[in-house]
Amino acid sequence: MNKQGPNPKNRFLMLLGGLFLLAFLVSLPFILDNRFYLRLATEILIYGLLAMSLDVLLGYTGLLSFMHAVYMGIGAYTVGLFLKYLDPTSSVWVLLLFGMVITAAIALPIGWVQVRTGGFSFALLTIAFGMMLYTVVWKARDITGGDDGLIGIPTPNISLGGWVIGKTSDPITVYFFTLAIVLLCFLITWRIIRSPLGAVLESIRENEERASFIGIHVHRYKLFGWMLACSLAGVCGVLFTLLKGSVSPTMMDANAGGAVLMMTLLGGLGTLWGPFLGAGVFIFAQDYISTMTEHWMIFLGLILILLVLFIPKGIAGFRNYFTTNQHP
Amino acid sequence: MTILITQNLCRDFGGVRAIHKVNLNFAENEMRAIIGPNGAGKTTFFNVITGRMPPSSGKVIYQGRDITGKSPHEIVRLGITRTFQKSSIFPGLSVFENVRIAVQTQSGGSRRIFSSRLSLSDVTLETESILDRLGLKDQAYTLANNLSHGDQRVLEIGIALAGKPKLLLLDEPTAGMSPRETERTTRLIRQLCSDLAIILVEHDMDVVMAISDKISVMHYGCIIAEGSPEEIQRNEQVREAYLGRED
Numbered sequence: 012m013n014k015q016g017p018n019p020k021n022r023f024l025m026l027l028g029g030l031f032l033l034a035f036l037v038s039l040p041f042i043l044d045n046r047f048y049l050r051l052a053t054e055i056l057i058y059g060l061l062a063m064s065l066d067v068l069l070g071y072t073g074l075l076s077f078m079h080a081v082y083m084g085i086g087a088y089t090v091g092l093f094l095k096y097l098d099p100t101s102s103v104w105v106l107l108l109f110g111m112v113i114t115a116a117i118a119l120p121i122g123w124v125q126v127r128t129g130g131f132s133f134a135l136l137t138i139a140f141g142m143m144l145y146t147v148v149w150k151a152r153d154i155t156g157g158d159d160g161l162i163g164i165p166t167p168n169i170s171l172g173g174w175v176i177g178k179t180s181d182p183i184t185v186y187f188f189t190l191a192i193v194l195l196c197f198l199i200t201w202r203i204i205r206s207p208l209g210a211v212l213e214s215i216r217e218n219e220e221r222a223s224f225i226g227i228h229v230h231r232y233k234l235f236g237w238m239l240a241c242s243l244a245g246v247c248g249v250l251f252t253l254l255k256g257s258v259s260p261t262m263m264d265a266n267a268g269g270a271v272l273m274m275t276l277l278g279g280l281g282t283l284w285g286p287f288l289g290a291g292v293f294i295f296a297q298d299y300i301s302t303m304t305e306h307w308m309i310f311l312g313l314i315l316i317l318l319v320l321f322i323p324k325g326i327a328g329f330r331n332y333f334t335t336n337q338h339p
Numbered sequence: 340m341t342i343l344i345t346q347n348l349c350r351d352f353g354g355v356r357a358i359h360k361v362n363l364n365f366a367e368n369e370m371r372a373i374i375g376p377n378g379a380g381k382t383t384f385f386n387v388i389t390g391r392m393p394p395s396s397g398k399v400i401y402q403g404r405d406i407t408g409k410s411p412h413e414i415v416r417l418g419i420t421r422t423f424q425k426s427s428i429f430p431g432l433s434v435f436e437n438v439r440i441a442v443q444t445q446s447g448g449s450r451r452i453f454s455s456r457l458s459l460s461d462v463t464l465e466t467e468s469i470l471d472r473l474g475l476k477d478q479a480y481t482l483a484n485n486l487s488h489g490d491q492r493v494l495e496i497g498i499a500l501a502g503k504p505k506l507l508l509l510d511e512p513t514a515g516m517s518p519r520e521t522e523r524t525t526r527l528i529r530q531l532c533s534d535l536a537i538i539l540v541e542h543d544m545d546v547v548m549a550i551s552d553k554i555s556v557m558h559y560g561c562i563i564a565e566g567s568p569e570e571i572q573r574n575e576q577v578r579e580a581y582l583g584r585e586d
Binding site: 202209210217220 | 389410411412415416420421427428429430431432436439440441443444445448449450451452453454455456459498501502
């Protein structure tokens with residue numbers, strides 16, 4: 012019998028690559044003296060995590076959400092409102108927990124309904140519920156600021172065990188804080204995906220009916236996938252508010268939902284790390300092309316069409332050219 | 340000891356009676372075949388027993404308890420597993436993982452979030468032993484999708500077996516198989532029936548006659564005859580309804 016999983020050589024290469032990447036990410040603030048690009052890099056990390064969380068849902072559980080950005084928006088608004096109206100000097104750890112819990116609490120009943128369907132109906136329901144949440148946020152002017160967004164959100168200190176690391180108004184501090192949280196979320200999700208429970212999610216993706224006929228309570232595990240994805244999106248929202256100091260409803264609209272989906276597809280489904288690359292390419296392209304033309308979406312659409320037609324496995328699919336003993 | 344009883348089991352599809360007042364008893368460790376022309380209601384009968392669809396009326400009693408209307412995963416956990424007429428496997432997973440996930444679910448290891456999959460060593464061992472029985476050990480790390488049609492059907496039997504069933508429902512297991520594959524599958528099924536009850540829906544009469552203890556004949560949703568293979572072969576009504584036409 013062949014051995015399963017990556018062979019030791021590949022595993023070593025993966026570890027080495029990961030360490031290099033980490034060293035690069037840690038030294039980035041010292042390489043980039045441009046504050047704008049450091050903020051862009053932070054944004055890429057946040058959207059990378061968001062795209063990764065969508066990968067948990069789409070690439071591992073097989074459920075398509077068109078409006079995943081909505082759940083990031085809920086996390087963002089939750090902490091934005093909390094900082095503005097309740098406690099401007101709140102601990103960032105409390106904010107993270109709070110943003111995640113509120114997002115999860117809103118996602119739970121919606122997920123409970125959605126997981127009773129699958130495929131096409133599930134995807135349509137994500138649009139329906141997403142549109143409702145978006146409209147509530149957009150129209151509740153008195154609380155959320157409506158079209159104008161929530162502005163002038165206080166910038167709390169980031170402290171760990173009584174030691175103040177820095178202020179969230181400082182891009183370098185926010186960058187490192189974001190990097191740490193994103194890395195932590197990535198590692199936890201990586202572990203879950205490779206666990207027995209992750210195997211259950213994959214079996215549901217592959218064949219939902221067969222999964223229920225081997226004794227899997229499919230609704231329950233689909234709900235788990237949904238809740239994991241939405242909780243992570245809530246964390247992204249918290250990080251986003253801390254980075255930007257303002258929240259706008261456009262981050263929750265259908266375009267935003269489509270953008271996250273594109274990042275995930277661009278990077279490659281079912282890899283967890285691919286979506287980070289997807290987010291990087293997407294946000295960088297958005298920034299670069301939009302300096303030349305307003306209609307940057309046309310070019311992005313073009314890139315995506317080429318990707319879907321010629322490299323359907325996304326950027327992450329290229330790794331097969333570099334690793335040995337990979338069967339297509 | 341009876342393992343499964345159906346009482347007046349009916350299922351309609353918008354006025355069409357797929358099965359009508361089916362009363363059957365199945366004994367423990369029995370090898371029973373259900374035969375009948377296409378559209379006789381055999382698959383519907385399976386679907387109603389396994390919770391894929393509820394019956395319009397009637398009851399399913401398994402080991403003395405009423406399981407009518409329970410959901411598929413609950414019924415599987417009670418010890419009834421099945422295969423489908425059209426192979427239902429996990430196409431994008433390896434052959435090993437196809438069986439392993441079923442063993443894992445049966446063993447209750449699925450709630451472990453942070454450990455590695457292969458850390459469930461008894462699950463891995465059980466999976467290997469099932470693959471051995473199926474004769475698929477050499478292809479353990481092939482994607483299930485890349486298996487031949489015959490091997491996919493055998494794999495599905497393996498997935499069903501991994502649930503440690505007391506009652507196994509096989510829906511045309513040899514459909515589309517070559518004569519050699521059919522022979523191999525027949526041998527596999529015959530080995531299985533020493534320690535579990537099997538209900539077999541099958542069109543290949545050679546297979547049916549060779550391995551069944553007892554045969555029930557279904558026609559237009561009703562059971563029209565029941566008996567040993569010899570009795571069924573002699574039965575005039577069955578010949579007219581079914582066997583006669585094929586000759």
